[in-house]
Amino acid sequence: MKSWWQKSLMIAVAVLTLGAISPNHTLWETILDEKGSQKSHAAANENKDYTYDWVDLSEYYDNGRTVIDSFYQTSEEQAYMKFGSRIGPVIQDEFQTAILPNIQQAIDMHLGSLGAEKLNQLAISEKPAGDYAEKIFHIYDTNTKKDEIRFHVRTEKKPQEGYFFNFHYHLAEDNYQKHYALGDIYWSKDTPPKWLS
Structure with missing residues (x-):
C-alpha cells in the first residue's frame, strides 16, 4: 500500500506542477521514510557525516x-559617466551591443598576456573628459604613471549623414599615434550635447 500511495503522490505532484518538480526528486526521500510516515529534514540528516575539502583560492585571485x-x-561605468544623462539614454542599447564588447575584447587582447604582477600595477583613470574632449578612460601603470591604453570617443560630422560618435583606442606601443577602431554610433543631424551633460 505504501508503494502505491507514494507513487500516486509523486505522479499527482508532477502533473499539478507541470513537471517543475520531478518525481525522483530527493524531497521524496526526506519526506517519507520506509513506513510512509513523515520525518523532519533535521532527522533525515542527523546520521550523515560531512567532510569538507579546503580549496586554495589564491590562484584564482592572483591570476x-x-x-x-x-x-x-x-570601463562601462566610466563610459556612462562620460555620456551623461542626455547622451547615455539615447545610445545605451547600441553601446551595450556594439561598442562595449569591443572595448572588453581590446582589454583582453592587450592586457590578457600580462602577468598577474604587472596587471596588479594597472589602474583605470577616474574622470572622463567633458565638453568635446575625447577621453573616456585610460588604463595606466600606477608605478610609472604611463598610460598603457587610452580609450576615446570623438564626435564626427559626416556630410549629408549627420553626427556620429567614433569610439577608438590608442596604445603606448606606437606612442598613441594609431587609431584602433571600436565602432561608430549614429547620433542625429542635430549637434549632440557636450559630454558629461
Missing part, C-alpha cells in the same frame, strides 16, 4: 582574471 574583470566593470 589577473579578477583584475581584468574589474577593468570591464569600471
